[in-house]
Amino acid sequence: MSRTSVGRWLFTQEGVVDGYILLEGDEVVEVCRGRAPEGSSRAIVLPGFVNAHTHIGDSFAYPAPRGTVEEIVAPPNGYKHRMLRTASREQKVAAMRESISHMARTGTSAFIDFREEGSEGIQMINDSMGQTPVTALVLGRPVHSNASLEALADFVSLCDGFGMSSLRDWPRDLLERASKAAKMQGKLFGIHASEVVREDVDLVLGLKPDFLVHMTAASDDDLRAVADAHVPVVVCPRSNEFFGIDPRIPQLLDAGVEVALGTDNGMICRPDMLEELRAAYRLSLPGGGLAPADAVRLATHSGRKVLNALRNITTEIKHTDDLVVVETQGDDPLIEVVSATGSAHVAAVSRGGRLRRI
Ligand SMILES: [Zn+2]
Incomplete structure (x- = not known):
């Protein structure tokens, strides 16, 4: 031939x-x-691109209305959570399927999805994968904030780990048990941190996370602590832009943090990594800018390092x-x-x- x-x-x-x-x-x-x-x-x-942070489960609610992080995404009563309660399973699965095929068409090889709605949420993404060549890492979260270690261990055996909202949404002991249940099975533990309000970095790192999402409100000392702990940070520039937040990628890189990119909520923007890396480049200009190769690295090699916790890429x-x-x-x-x-x-x-x- x-x-x-x-x-x-x-x-x-x-x-x-x-x-x-x-x-x-x-x-x-x-x-x-x-x-x-x-x-x-x-x-x-x-x-192939690695989309290191998505919530494709709210793709059906695109486009989200304008509002603050609190009004749009915070549990339990933000716009997203109200919509999740009213949409049908079919609606959610169909929109997730479309998001996954959008990723396949636009060059994404793998994505890390934070799933709401407990074990039913995990079942829904499994149902929406079909024959797609894209690899999904599914990080679920429990529906009860008093779940026992045993219940959390049973839960995490259904998926690739825990993807938690922020510290303030959960009792401390629940987060500690979830982290422990994930480690016991060699699964991932990821959590949103310091998106709008600065959170205590020692409390965050005390959970031994495999990676953090956002850190946009963190201090320079916090970023150095995260770099010293070798914990990567996933940044979502277009989601930040939607909420009027500076993604601060040059500051993260200067502090020595491994930075990967994610497209965040499907109801805010499409899971398109070329769009995301262009936004990373553009929105970093006022903060000192990124070399073009560094911007591309965020969407490719750095995301792969986050995934290397599972050694499958x-x-x-x-x-x-x-x-x-x-x-x-x-x-x-x-x-x-x-x-x-x-x-x-x-x-x-x-x-x-x-x-x-x-
Ligand atoms: Zn998120």
């Missing part, structure tokens, strides 16, 4: 290098470094890995990726070595 090539650049651990992928039919047989053969498409090949770019091909126009592909490309420029995605043109 004749071989064809796609792309002119690769985004690797070291940044952009000349390179392309070699195909036999739709099978990726090799990721090659060096100058692309004549006729290879003008595109950059990136590792690597940071390598190789032919058997998940890849996304983004079309470009000029000679500086990274500037285009962070400022001008969108899902319309995703030419193809590869899952486990098989290329699918979009």
Whole structure:
């Protein structure tokens, strides 16, 4: 079978290098470094995106009305929670399915979803996955704040770990039991922290989280403590923008924190990682800015490091890995990726070595 090539650049651990992928039919047989053969498409090949924080369960409620974090997402009576109580299961599952297929089309390989609604919430995302090639890490949360360690251990055996709202929403002892139940089974424990109001970083880190979400209201000392504890932080720039919050990515990186990106609530924005990394780049400009390669790294390699807690995804770019091909126009592909490309420029995605043109 004749071989064809796609792309002119690769985004690797070291940044952009000349390179392309070699195909036999739709099978990726090799990721090659060096100058692309004549006729290879003008595109950059990136590792598949990792969307490190979603709540796709509220996609059915898109678009959310304007309001504060408290009014829109806080349990138990924020807009989101009122909507969750009134929508049908079919409505929720159909919207989740659409969000997952949106991720597949726009180059996301894996996502970490925080699920509300207890074990029923876990069942709903399982029902919405279908034949999708996208990997979901499902982090559930209990419905009762007095659940025993035994009940929490039973619960977490149904999913990949706990994804908790913030400290103030739960009794301390419940959070401690949930963290313990997750560790006992080698599962993840993630929690939102210091989104609008600064929370005590020692109390947060005392829960031994695998990662935190937001930290937008944290002090510089808090960020250093998180960096020293080697706890990654997932930042959601478009969700922050919706609520008028500065994502503070340059400050997080300066403090030495591993930063990954997530698209947050499906009712606020679509789970599209190219959009998210462009927002990360744009919204960081007033705070000192990000190098384009750093912005792309947030959506690719850093998310993979968060996932490495489960060791099911690597940071390598190789032919058997998940890849996304983004079309470009000029000679500086990274500037285009962070400022001008969108899902319309995703030419193809590869899952486990098989290329699918979009
Ligand atoms: Zn969230």
